[in-house]
């Protein structure tokens with residue numbers, strides 16, 4: 068209880084600090100390097116503060132915002148064998164060789180089990196859903212192990228809607244069960260209007276309409292703490308970049324002439 072009260076004190080303190088009017092030059096000058104705690108949308112922030120006793124209520128609800136499983140940063144690990152290299156192989160076995168608590172961020176887009184022809188996949192991306200989730204869980208277990216405390220895990224996933232398997236929810240549940248903290252979900256709008264409108268035979272019929280998705284999902288998790296440990300003097304993001312990138316909807320369309328470039332997964336920003 069004392070710990071919770073101390074945390075509340077700390078948070079209230081930072082709240083006061085954050086709602087202070089920002090210095091004029093920080094509001095106008097977009098090219099000023101981003102400094103944590105300088106928040107330019109003050110009006111917006113005040114609007115969000117309509118809830119009274121917000122911090123106490125957060126503690127009653129018991130979310131994971133203030134959760135810190137390990138307080139001290141991980142010990143540095145020698146990664147010279149791995150850094151600046153592209154390693155090709157089965158992710159599960161390659162990950163097994165990587166030291167624990169050594170990776171800052173994992174970004175992955177696993178096969179979706181759509182039945183696509185991937186060069187190295189002899190099962191043609193079509194396995195029983197149970198086997199698919201077992202394999203993913205084995206890879207996730209290794210990912211969770213190698214991540215540093217506060218490290219981020221981003222998984223781009225697209226359910227196979229015609230099989231009615233909510234893959235993004237199921238993967239999220241697997242990651243929660245491994246003890247990772249859910250940080251958020253990015254809606255990746257691909258403006259993909261080629262996707263089909265309806266199950267065959269039900270055109271203009273309410274019997275089995277097919278919902279049309281032009282977007283994919285990116286689920287984001289962290290290990291042990293929502294806060295990423297590291298030295299603040301290494302932060303080089305600008306205010307305008309920060310504002311743009313924390314917006315949880317991305318609009319990035321696929322490259323139209325992928326064949327020309329000979330790559331199957333290219334996108335235009």
Ligand SMILES: C[S@@+](CC[C@H](N)C(=O)[O-])C[C@H]1O[C@@H](n2cnc3c(N)ncnc32)[C@H](O)[C@@H]1O
Pocket residue numbers: 156157158159176177178179185186187188332
């Ligand atoms: C949805 S695609 C993602 C493509 C990726 N974004 C890119 O730019 O190449 C899934 C990829 O995972 C690869 N893959 C399938 N099984 C794998 C495994 N066990 N280990 C590593 N990669 C695998 C497939 O060959 C395919 O390239």
